[in-house]
Amino acid sequence: MGDAVKEKIREGLQKGKYRESGSGGYINAEAGWTDYLISERIIFSHRINDYSAGDLLEELHAHGYYELTLNAAGEGVQYISDGQGIVVEPGMAILTKPLKFHVFRLDAPICYDRYVLYFRDPSAVFPDCSVMDFVGMGNDSFAAFALSGQRLLTQIRAAEAALSDADTPYAMAKAYLEICGLFLTLSDQKTISARSVHPPQFISCIKEYIDANFLQIHSVSDVAAHFFYSREYISRSFRQYYNTPVYEYILKRKILYCCMLLEDGENVETAARSAGFGNMSSFIKVFRRYNGCTPSEYRAKTR
Numbered sequence: 001m002g003d004a005v006k007e008k009i010r011e012g013l014q015k016g017k018y019r020e021s022g023s024g025g026y027i028n029a030e031a032g033w034t035d036y037l038i039s040e041r042i043i044f045s046h047r048i049n050d051y052s053a054g055d056l057l058e059e060l061h062a063h064g065y066y067e068l069t070l071n072a073a074g075e076g077v078q079y080i081s082d083g084q085g086i087v088v089e090p091g092m093a094i095l096t097k098p099l100k101f102h103v104f105r106l107d108a109p110i111c112y113d114r115y116v117l118y119f120r121d122p123s124a125v126f127p128d129c130s131v132m133d134f135v136g137m138g139n140d141s142f143a144a145f146a147l148s149g150q151r152l153l154t155q156i157r158a159a160e161a162a163l164s165d166a167d168t169p170y171a172m173a174k175a176y177l178e179i180c181g182l183f184l185t186l187s188d189q190k191t192i193s194a195r196s197v198h199p200p201q202f203i204s205c206i207k208e209y210i211d212a213n214f215l216q217i218h219s220v221s222d223v224a225a226h227f228f229y230s231r232e233y234i235s236r237s238f239r240q241y242y243n244t245p246v247y248e249y250i251l252k253r254k255i256l257y258c259c260m261l262l263e264d265g266e267n268v269e270t271a272a273r274s275a276g277f278g279n280m281s282s283f284i285k286v287f288r289r290y291n292g293c294t295p296s297e298y299r300a301k302t303r
Helices: 002-013 129-136 151-164 169-189 201-212 220-227 233-240 247-263 269-274 280-291 295-300
Strands: 018-020 025-028 034-038 042-051 066-073 077-079 084-088 094-098 102-106 110-119 140-147
Touching: 002 018, 002 034, 002 042, 002 110, 034 140, 034 169, 042 151, 042 169, 066 151, 077 140, 084 094, 084 110, 129 169, 169 233, 201 233, 201 247, 220 233, 220 247, 233 247, 247 269, 247 280, 247 295, 269 280, 269 295, 280 295
Parallel strands: none
Antiparallel strands: 018 025, 025 034, 034 042, 042 110, 066 094, 066 110, 077 084, 077 102, 094 140
């Protein structure tokens, strides 16, 4: 399997989303923070943003790697993954598992301070797999942890301190060791239950219907006809909650399904047909938009 985390940086550089910082990091030109590629297996970043109500509305998205978010400050952020959700509080870590659609959103202004780590293959991160036991905790979509006092924040800030000074001897190695220590700390903890949040029932029904039938759905009109509502009402309702047009979500589900087939060795044409794409040029265009490469390139680098 190719390293999807490393590819995220490479594709960001190609698209102009990233530029090199000169200190081993990559500045995210859109968001303003710096991402660090550590040991070519982990992306690290510290993100602080002042959000007005409604500003923090990511699009519903999924990716082929783990995402660990450590929340340092900011109350009232809602995390939703595959129809389940929790209210994220300071002193909480959220692990999103690969290929699970998720989104962070909020209903009130906050200053949101969090650390984010991306990684793919736990066995490639650290040879002793028990260090990474936490990736199997929680449910199929995500796991939530309460930070053990200030220990996790102390560890992640030590990693940040090593990375922030380009002259620090063995900066990447020191950051890597601190992060592996953080992973070990998580593996010694239990997951927690937090105050649940659920999408409005009608929105949940729309998403559940798409999730179960996306291979047979060709347009928003198909979804609207199932619920006996106008396509405009369906689209507006879904987008207000997930900040994602219904048709975009259908396409994302189809493309994610194609990625899974390609990683399993299926050829491009069969993968496209299996996901309901009848036109290859259209399929390749949509695939490139979401993945930054053609289906053939994706298949080659993930096998």
